[in-house]
Amino acid sequence: MPNKPATIKDIAKALKVSISTVSKALHNHPNIGAITKERVLAMAKQLDYTPNITAIQFKQQKTFTLGIIVPTLLDHFYIHAVNGFEEVASKAHYTVLIGQNQESLQREKELVSVMQGNRIDGLLIAMSKETSNLDHLRKLERAGIPVMFFARKPVNETYSCVSSDVYHAAKDAVDLFVSRGHQRIAIINGPSHWTTSRDRYLGYRDGLLKNGLSPDQELICESDLTTTDNYKVLRKLMRLTDPPTAMLLFKDYLMLDIMTCLRTEFPNRYLITELIGYGALPLFSHFERPPLASLKEQPFQIGVKAGSLLLDMIKNPHQSRKPKLISLPCKLHYFKEL
Amino acid sequence: MPNKPATIKDIAKALKVSISTVSKALHNHPNIGAITKERVLAMAKQLDYTPNITAIQFKQQKTFTLGIIVPTLLDHFYIHAVNGFEEVASKAHYTVLIGQNQESLQREKELVSVMQGNRIDGLLIAMSKETSNLDHLRKLERAGIPVMFFARKPVNETYSCVSSDVYHAAKDAVDLFVSRGHQRIAIINGPSHWTTSRDRYLGYRDGLLKNGLSPDQELICESDLTTTDNYKVLRKLMRLTDPPTAMLLFKDYLMLDIMTCLRTEFPNRYLITELIGYGALPLFSHFERPPLASLKEQPFQIGVKAGSLLLDMIKNPHQSRKPKLISLPCKLHYFKEL
DNA sequence: TTGTAAGCGTTATCAA
DNA sequence: TTGATAACGCTTACAA
Numbered sequence: 090m091p092n093k094p095a096t097i098k099d100i101a102k103a104l105k106v107s108i109s110t111v112s113k114a115l116h117n118h119p120n121i122g123a124i125t126k127e128r129v130l131a132m133a134k135q136l137d138y139t140p141n142i143t144a145i146q147f148k149q150q151k152t153f154t155l156g157i158i159v160p161t162l163l164d165h166f167y168i169h170a171v172n173g174f175e176e177v178a179s180k181a182h183y184t185v186l187i188g189q190n191q192e193s194l195q196r197e198k199e200l201v202s203v204m205q206g207n208r209i210d211g212l213l214i215a216m217s218k219e220t221s222n223l224d225h226l227r228k229l230e231r232a233g234i235p236v237m238f239f240a241r242k243p244v245n246e247t248y249s250c251v252s253s254d255v256y257h258a259a260k261d262a263v264d265l266f267v268s269r270g271h272q273r274i275a276i277i278n279g280p281s282h283w284t285t286s287r288d289r290y291l292g293y294r295d296g297l298l299k300n301g302l303s304p305d306q307e308l309i310c311e312s313d314l315t316t317t318d319n320y321k322v323l324r325k326l327m328r329l330t331d332p333p334t335a336m337l338l339f340k341d342y343l344m345l346d347i348m349t350c351l352r353t354e355f356p357n358r359y360l361i362t363e364l365i366g367y368g369a370l371p372l373f374s375h376f377e378r379p380p381l382a383s384l385k386e387q388p389f390q391i392g393v394k395a396g397s398l399l400l401d402m403i404k405n406p407h408q409s410r411k412p413k414l415i416s417l418p419c420k421l422h423y424f425k426e427l
Numbered sequence: 428m429p430n431k432p433a434t435i436k437d438i439a440k441a442l443k444v445s446i447s448t449v450s451k452a453l454h455n456h457p458n459i460g461a462i463t464k465e466r467v468l469a470m471a472k473q474l475d476y477t478p479n480i481t482a483i484q485f486k487q488q489k490t491f492t493l494g495i496i497v498p499t500l501l502d503h504f505y506i507h508a509v510n511g512f513e514e515v516a517s518k519a520h521y522t523v524l525i526g527q528n529q530e531s532l533q534r535e536k537e538l539v540s541v542m543q544g545n546r547i548d549g550l551l552i553a554m555s556k557e558t559s560n561l562d563h564l565r566k567l568e569r570a571g572i573p574v575m576f577f578a579r580k581p582v583n584e585t586y587s588c589v590s591s592d593v594y595h596a597a598k599d600a601v602d603l604f605v606s607r608g609h610q611r612i613a614i615i616n617g618p619s620h621w622t623t624s625r626d627r628y629l630g631y632r633d634g635l636l637k638n639g640l641s642p643d644q645e646l647i648c649e650s651d652l653t654t655t656d657n658y659k660v661l662r663k664l665m666r667l668t669d670p671p672t673a674m675l676l677f678k679d680y681l682m683l684d685i686m687t688c689l690r691t692e693f694p695n696r697y698l699i700t701e702l703i704g705y706g707a708l709p710l711f712s713h714f715e716r717p718p719l720a721s722l723k724e725q726p727f728q729i730g731v732k733a734g735s736l737l738l739d740m741i742k743n744p745h746q747s748r749k750p751k752l753i754s755l756p757c758k759l760h761y762f763k764e765l
Numbered sequence: 766t767t768g769t770a771a772g773c774g775t776t777a778t779c780a781a
Numbered sequence: 782t783t784g785a786t787a788a789c790g791c792t793t794a795c796a797a
Contacts, residue, residue, distance in 0.1 A: 094570065096774055106785045118784055142544055144774035147485040148789055162506045170715050171500070172527075184545055190508075206480055207522055232432065345713045352715065375683045376692065377715055419767065434790055446770045450792060458766055482790035486773055768797070773790105781784075 095136035103132055111323045115140075146208075155399065156204040158188045158197060158214040164342065166368060166388045167215065168241060173392025181400055183210070194219035201225045205232065211399045215393075218280060218313065223248075235402035239395045240388075242284045251395040252351040255285055255315065255367065258384040259292025259337060259417035260299070262365040265382065266335040267300045269363065275308040275333035277322055277343060286311070286339065292336055292339060308333055319346040327355050329396065332361055337410075341383055342370035348380065367423040371426075379424035387417045433474035441470055442742050468671045484546075489625075493737065494542040496526045496535060502680065504706060504726045505553065508577060509728025512551060519738055521548070532557035538565045542684055543570065551730075553578040556618060556651065573740035577733045578726075581624045587740075587751045589733040593623055593705065596722040596757035597630025597675060598637070600703040603720065603759065604673040605638045607701065613646040613671035615681060624649070624677065627681040627705075631675055646671055647726075650681065657684040672700055679706035679721055686718065707760040717762035725755045 097115070099106040106125065113121045114129035123383045134139075146152045155178050158223075159167035175185045186204055190197035197217045202225075204212065213228060214236065223246065226236050238250040266274050276293045294304050307329060312318045323346075326332055338344045344366035351359045369385035394415055402410070433455070439446040444463065452457045452467035461552055470476075478684035486491045493516050513523045524542055528535035535555045540563075542550065550567060552574065561584065564574050576588040597614075604612050614631045617624040632642050643666055650656045661684075676682045682704035689697045707723035732753055740748070 106481075108775085109777080109785075110783055113783085116776090122782060126784080139544060141485075141546070141774050143481065143485040143490060143546055143775085144789095147479075147481040147773090147791095148775045148777095150481075150789070154479060162509070163503060165501060168500045179541075183542070186522065186526065203517075203522070206477060208481055305672070344533055345710070349713050372683070372710055375687050398771075434792075447769075447793075448767055451767085454792090460766060462785080463766080479790055482773095483792085485775095485789090485795095486791050488773070766797105771794085772784090772792095776788090778787085779785090781782105 092139070092252055095133075095138045095234045097138070099136055100129060100132050100138060103136070103394065104128055104366075114383075121243040124193040134336035152184075152208045152210055153182060154184045154207060154209050155396075156186045156207075156209040156212040156214075158187065158190055158200055158204075158212065158216075160192050160215055161189050161218060161419070163188070165370065166240070166386065169388035170392035170395075175392075177393050177400065183400070190220075190282035192218045194222075198225045200336050201229060205229060205234065208305070208410075213236045213239055213395050213399055213402045216243070219329075220283060233406065235406070236398060237395055237402070240404065244282055244284055244287055247412045249398060249415075249417045250284070251391050251398065251417070252285055253386040253391065254327075254416040254418050255384075256288040256292035256295075256419075258367065259289045260296035260312055261421050262276065262384060263293060263296025265365065266337075267302070269298075269335075269381075270292050271335035271363065272302065273305075273308065273331060273333040274302070274335045274337065274372075275310065275326055276314055276337045277310045277314070277319075277326075277339060277347070279314055279339040280312055289339065300361070312339070314339070314343060314344050316385060319343055319352045323347050323350050324354070327351075327358060332358065336362065336364050338364060338366040341366040341370040341373070344380055344383075366419075367419070372381040373424050375410065376424075380405070381425055382421050382423045385422040386419050390417055433471075433476045433480070434479065435476070437474055438467060438476060441474070442466055445559055446552040463699065469521040477580060477596050479621065480501060487537055490522075490546045490573070492521060492522045492524055492545060493734070494545075494547040494550040494552075495525045495662050496528055496538055496542075496550065496554075498530050498553055498555060499527050500525070504578070504724065507726035508553075508730035508733075511727035512734040513730075515628075515738065521738070528555040528558075530556045531557040532560075542570065543567060544552045547572060549573045549574050549741050550725075551577055551737055554571075554581070559620060560575045560622035569681055571744065571745070573737060575733055575737045575740070577729055578623065582620055582622050582625060582751060587736060587753075587763050588622070589729050589736065589755070590623055591705070591729065591752045592721075592754040592756045593722075594626040594630035594754075595706065596759075597627045598634035599757075599759050600720070600722060601634025601638065602674050603703070604675075604701065605634075605640070607673075608703050609673035609701065610640065611643075611646065611671040612640070612673045612675065613648065613664055614675045615648045615650055615657075615664075615677060615685070616737070617650070617652055617681075619649055627677065650677070652677070652681060654684050657681055658688045661688045662686050662692070663698060665689075670696065674700065676702060676704040679711070680705040682721075701761075705757070711762050714762075719763055720759050720761045722757040723760040724757050728743050 097108050097111045101111045111129050114126040157174050188200035194217050229236050238248050240252050242250040275375050278289055297304050310322045312322045327417040344364055365382045367384045369383040373379040435446050436450045439449045449467050452464040460660050487673045492623050495509055495512050498636040532555050567574050576586050580588040616627055640764050648660045650660045682702055701710035703716040703720045707721040
């Protein structure tokens with residue numbers, strides 16, 4: 090027998106006061122009598138009153154809902170980012186809608202449209218691999234809904250973005266490789282139209298130069314991050330006359346493929362090739378032979394930072410909107426004793 | 428310059444018709460003129476009209492939002508379940524709110540409260556490990572919000588639940604162990620107050636009996652699924668005078684701990700002990716020495732099934748509400764060539 | 766076939 | 782300090 094939840098009207102009736110009095114009492118409005126306020130609060134409790142959020146959302150023309158779109162939740166990086174985002178959001182009494190674009194632009198557009206339909210107050214997004222045209226996001230901004238990027242951002246676009254400082258991380262990785270005697274250091278990067286790929290490359294290049302090595306075109310690779318392509322890229326590298334003995338990898342998930350391909354197809358190179366990826370997946374602690382190291386990012390903190398910036402943009406909609414580019418440091422995480 | 432979205436009022440004004448005419452035209456209401464309807468639809472498109480969901484939710488006293496609470500999104504089982512759930516939900520034009528209880532009853536209560544505040548129309552939940560008292564869920568049901576369980580359900584409670592058929596899966600695992608010559612087969616189970624643990628045990632027991640083996644109390648263990656406890660349980664098993672040579676494990680995540688502990692602390696038992704868990708984690712394909720097998724569940728289908736049952740309950744709120752217990756088959760997945 | 770008007774729960778403006 | 786009332790956008794019973 091689901092009985093209807095109590096409304097301020099019910100409280101007003103029970104107390105024989107007006108609904109505006111009740112509303113004010115419930116909101117600590119300045120000009121309200123102390124005793125009246127007490128009575129209202131008591132009656133609210135007695136009737137188990139919960140404000141009807143749908144009514145408030147409707148009235149305020151504001152949903153207190155934020156959207157976050159990630160490529161997939163199967164990547165723990167994004168889970169942690171979502172969790173950080175939710176933490177700041179819920180502290181500010183916002184609810185979070187989560188969407189996965191599954192690396193499909195089509196799906197991403199649908200998500201944006203559904204979220205816009207749900208009247209989100211702001212959006213945080215890590216675009217799909219297919220996303221190069223940003224019209225669906227511009228449409229949001231035109232409707233007054235601020236958009237912030239994280240992890241992935243298109244090159245040559247002036248949006249705000251929070252990501253990892255992959256540049257310095259790449260330099261650190263190269264330093265470690267060189268200190269271990271490596272000369273032939275390859276990089277397998279992600280899509281080149283993302284700033285996060287470009288920055289990895291720049292860090293890699295500057296790391297080499299700093300150590301007196303010159304970048305070799307045949308050691309600079311790009312994968313679309315599918316297993317097929319990961320394997321293809323590795324095979325090409327291994328068939329060079331002078332194959333690399335060290336590789337910097339865009340992601341630990343890519344590293345998994347590389348390790349397996351190395352082990353099964355190039356067993357003689359397996360033990361002499363050292364790897365560093367991004368992500369520091371905890372599962373490597375269960376490996377008999379873990380990779381050399383990984384660049385540990387701070388996805389939770391990225392979510393937190395992006396969330397608070399987004400909330401700022403929502404609070405101050407008429408700000409100058411100078412795009413902010415924030416990057417949080419990575420840390421080299423060793424899986425092996427050095 | 429965020430201009431306000433168009434409303435049916437704007438359409439009505441532009442066309443000099445009444446708002447109810449517009450509303451009806453937009454909803455294919457039977458008695459509406461074909462030409463009027465055309466004009467309305469055209470104008471709606473021209474003004475880029477999007478219905479204001481907050482107004483509809485408010486008016487209909489229905490949010491078209493479902494909640495799903497999982498222990499953690501870091502477990503891929505729950506991601507797939509969420510995805511299945513979202514699929515049926517979005518087909519029925521429902522939005523999904525996702526919450527993680529992080530195995531904390533306190534957190535779970537807060538989530539339920541927030542979701543109730545957001546006026547969800549139904550909830551799907553896999554309770555936290557701490558949840559034994561279901562008052563917070565009963566409160567939801569009393570408010571007319573149907574609740575459905577999945578994956579985990581308390582013993583002795585008459586709620587509907589969709590889960591894996593872990594009973595037959597356990598029997599299959601025992602069969603495989605026996606066929607490979609094992610006599611000392613242990614089980615490390617999850618919390619005993621869940622039906623999913625009890626059913627695993629029953630399948631394990633019946634599997635042994637069926638194969639002419641009798642259950643041995645010292646081989647029947649329970650872990651709270653923390654790494655500490657997982658290690659503790661394994662050490663106890665390995666120190667028996669006649670340790671098991673095969674183990675059925677509650678989850679693949681538990682299996683990871685068991686494998687690592689075996690390898691590092693009991694290397695002489697590592698190669699002779701065969702393991703089967705639940706989950707069939709894809710990452711095992713990257714292992715040099717993967718476990719024997721895993722019982723592959725169907726989390727996506729579980730989400731789908733639970734979602735459609737929940738939608739049924741929402742559509743027919745005055746049904747008899749006989750709790751339904753559904754379990755979907757698992758399949759033995761071999762990591763090694765047999 | 767189309768229009769009028771009430772009402773959903775809340776907030777806010779203005780009057781008492 | 783309190784109360785009456787309009788408004789938010791939409792659906793719907795009923796009237797025209």
